[in-house]
Amino acid sequence: MSYDKIDVPEDGTKITLKAGTEDELEVPDDPIIPIIYGDGVGTDVGPAAQQVLEAAAEATGREINWMRLFAGESARERYDENLPEDTVQAIKDHRVAIKGPLTTPVGAGFRSLNVALRKKLDLYANVRPTYYMDGVPSPVSEPEQMDMITFRENTEDVYAGIEWEAGTDEVEQVKTFVEDEMGADDVIHDGPVGIGVKPITEFGSKRLIRRAIDYALEHDRDSVTLVHKGNIMKFTEGQFRDWGYEVAEEEYGDEVITEDTLWEERDGEQPDDAVVVNDRIADNMLQQILTRTDQYDVVATMNLNGDYMSDACGAQIGGLGIAPGANFGDGRMLAEPVHGSAPKYEGQDKVNPTAIILSGRMMFEYMGWTDAADLVRNAVEETISQGLVTYDLERNLEDAEKLATSEFAEAVVDNIETLS
Template identity: 30%
Template structure:
């Protein structure tokens, strides 16, 4: 049986707990001999000890692995001299060095989860935010200017290459999906501020050009401020949303809030040759070591990893395992077998993990 090398960085705070939970579930779903988890150092805690948030041997391990699984990173007060957080720099460095240009955030209301948008419970929220991950406003990371301690500036960068490839990723994803819950229509919504800034008008124009190669998929447009209203009032309209880096960061967190919160929201950072998967939440150091964290986001991120790896390697068994993991999580939540605390339940991280494993078995 094939063995796939998974570079695994537990990181900080609740990172080790949720990573171990995901590893246990994935091993249950795939069989113990399918995935080889290679544990690597990195994160804010490692920076405090060694001065390196991402050691070179960890980067090499990630570069050479079949996929990357990450827990969480960041600790209070651990910052660089310019005030930016050390923990975030772990996956940012991996993102830029491995060219993980598409940040993929599924927004799906799971069975048994109460949404603040009660009118859409029962299958009304199921879309994906695809965020350009290597440029936009965040391309200024570490390169902004502070002049005379009076003026600070960062540059917004939008390139043809970057926009073309993330737009193509979004349209390809829409082609594989079943369409929006409201009407079954496959569509890509371009989120921008093309009415104000030339950089976003350029982003929209490039998306239009890419759309010409996908005549069976509809294209839609929404300004970044307006889409925050639409995501609350008509989330069932959306199928795939593509956005510049910062806008995608903001609206994906809003989407997560409508389906139960960050604790059950998975994410993937995907390039042409590499991919990293982690829960969308932070390191939550206030509950670290208390067995109180929800492992659901990391478990579902692991399912995303299996599906990506199965597609890349032509291994249908990994896609089937991903389906089983997602079904087991849905069963666990729908039947109330173990409801994590951030969803109003009392189950510990360990109890949720074991309930998902039992549902798999």
């Protein structure tokens, strides 16, 4: 294969699908893995993650052959566009990739490149695990109670980008239609107005919820909670909830029971081999992840709710600097940290690379490299427990040593070598 301005490694083997399957990978011991450093601090944390992931692969008898891709600022320099087709096609071709943060202007300019990549690649599940690691300072008294994984629908909701700008002919047409044709003449105030549409489909909802339930069953989790604001948005978020219960009740037999069944028929006694599906209103859920943290396990929700909630969860275990994430489709994934590009720190070798390193851990898990994935987590946790941390954690710890981004990566690599 060839691309316009991408250098494909001479060595290494492409990850493919297993014959006769649509989502099972055939992963060689020397895969070619695309990487996008990203904007802002991505130029610091991307190379740091490479170093750590390479070390974990080598320690378990494998080798990564990196293929550098470009998006955002780096793409504008090479291609004079933000998201070149080269980049999208290379990820499609190689199936597993990792990226740093990409900058999105607020209120003007181009739409989110992160969202664009997810939509172009149909990476419909944004998965964000939130778990505590020893030694990390936290604003809550019992951060170890947090062990949740959020499945956030990635392609719909307000992130679909269907909106019209105030003052345009298009928004006036939409306003007239909504008021005159749909009978909502008492809803929109006079004067300039921006209007957006929030699509929630049965197809998008069910495949996301199905993936969350499958994960809970495969990883021996107790529950899947559908988080929504269906008491207000009855025909979008309320429908998400209803479609979720349809999936649970119609597709899984005795493997899945609803919370109503749990209490009405079993007096709250959960079977050992079943997952309980329940639902919570979004604003109440934001409270309960603080007050009843250990009662929640796997969460399935829509795009905007998932963004808010996963960030709130991340705050409880030490902040977004250590919060990993990844986007999954059928037979394809793109790992990425939860945090943004923080351009004011670009090139300072300062910020915490843990989030993208642990996103790489998720990538390893998806590839079936569980031994390498465990080694990455254990080495990161050991490094932090030794008090070897970047500035964001050092300022809240006593007797810690403040390291640069690159120095922290080197310390993690040292611990990989010690633990392997």
